[in-house]
Amino acid sequence: MIEAVNLAKHYGAKIAVGGVTFTVNPGLVTGFLGPNGAGKSTTMRMIVGLDKPTAGTVTVNGKRYADHKDPLHQVGALLDAKAVHTSRSAYNHLLAMAATHNIPTKRVNEVIDMTGLAAVAKKKAGGFSLGMGQRLGIASALLGDPQTLILDEPVNGLDPEGVLWVRNLAKHLAGQGKTIFLSSHLMSEMAQTADHLIVIGRGKIIADAPIATILAGGQQKKTRIRTSEVTRLSALLAGAGVTVECPENETLEVTGLDSRQIGALAMENQVLVYELTPLSNSLEEAYFDLTKDSVEYQSQEFTEDSPAAADAAASAATKGH
Template identity: 60%
Template sequence: MIELEGLTKRFGEKVAVDELTFTVRPGIVTGFLGPNGAGKSTTMRMMLGLDHPTAGEVRIDGEHYDRLKDPLTAIGALLDAKAMHGGRSAYNHLLCLAQSNGIPAPRVDEVLDTVGLTAVAGKKAKGFSLGMGQRLGIAGALLGDPRILMFDEPVNGLDPEGIHWIRHLMKSLAAQGRTVFVSSHLMSEMALTADHLVVIGQGRLLADTSMADFIRENSRSYVRLRTPQRERLLDVLHANGVTVVETAGGVLEVDGHPSERLGELASEHRIVLHELSPQQASLEEAFMQLTAASVEYHAHTGPADGLSGGPVADPGPPRPGWGESWQPRDGKGV
């Protein structure tokens, strides 16, 4: 379990993380979402003791990270697939991690097999593709057979088979009772993987809820109906207190009433329905609805998508160093 309490990080006058309090629980996959610059990477670095909080604290199974005796057996993480010595082979990279954490050497072969890199175990990491680097990073996270796993953009560079594999790996780890915390910008993949969501914007907590509740609370759900007896259906619905929105193509939309009840009303009055379909927003639509006011960088389209010389983006005043992909370390830069 990961517990954050009042976690805050400032870089000079910039508040990157603002009093975050939430708990990542075992047995489920928890997704970590937020627009670019929301503070996700900084939050995950503080969880691992790579950045020190200005205020608040993080506990890993009740302990601060720097007090863990064998950290890789408690929490495994993939934050940057390129964080490895390119001159070492995949095997030797993992062996160094194993030896420094008291992990038996045979475990290296096990995780290489798990991530599908056995055939290239002797090759230097600098020759790996992005997807192979991701697999090696995941192998490092799994090396200590930890109770907690953290992944930042784990599907970057993976082919469809690899994406399918990591999705099921995370679900399998959660089903074993482990804590799985994953950050990703791929909403379609997150919708298939996560059971619970933590959403932040401008460093502040926006949501801490189940996937189903998040979508329901941040989007419109309605029932779509089509019928050749449109006027008759309208009369029946109005007589039963059902408010209807009439849209193009003769389609009717109804909010606040289950599709079962609407179908029963049509059947009772012998009205033929060509369509009766509940409509639910996607995770992406719900996310954009919730975070609209928290987006720091807005792109704009102009004539010919900005190719005519018009503006293509409005990043606001220059703020070097505050993107999600690069963060100064305790205000000292790199």
């Protein structure tokens, strides 16, 4: 279990983390989301004692990380996959870590096999690809068979098979009652992996709830309707609190009425409907809705009517002459 109480980190006048309180419970995969600069990495670094809090406390399994006599058995962390001795082989890197905690060589071989490193275990880590470096970082985090696992962007650089492997690993370990805390910018992957989400923005917690609750609390749900009588059905559906959109031919998307109400109205007025599908909010939509006021680094929106698009078009036209 990870418990943060009024945890804060200031760098001079800049507030990286502004007094956050949250709990990461065992038996669940807890996702940690937030825009760049929101305070995710700083929070994770404070959990494992790499950054000292300006105020507040954070404990792992009931103690500060520094107070654990056997930290590798308590907490496994992947915060920077490049934090390895580049001239050492993967095997020797893990063996050196194991020696500091009286971890048997057998366990080194187990995590090498578990993470798919067997074919490159004797090669220097400095020559690893980004994906293989991630696997070595995860192997390091798993070495002590810890009760708590903290992974910052664990699927970065992994191929689809590797991404699926991390997803299944996180779920498997949570199923064993372990505490799993991970961050990712891949919303589709987080939606399939996490049971619970903590969302941070500008150093403050802006959501802390089961993923189903966050999805349900997003934008108003839509229903997609396909019919050859778009104009007539649109008129029948129109009313206070109801929005009707026509994104493509013979298709309507409606908010403000559920599928039963729409189906009943269509049947009552003898309108043929050949699709009636409730549309669930995606995690990406819910995330953007939550963090729209917390993004520190704003990119210029690129649309056909934007100045950036006009400049690009003008540049392309000039090059064509």
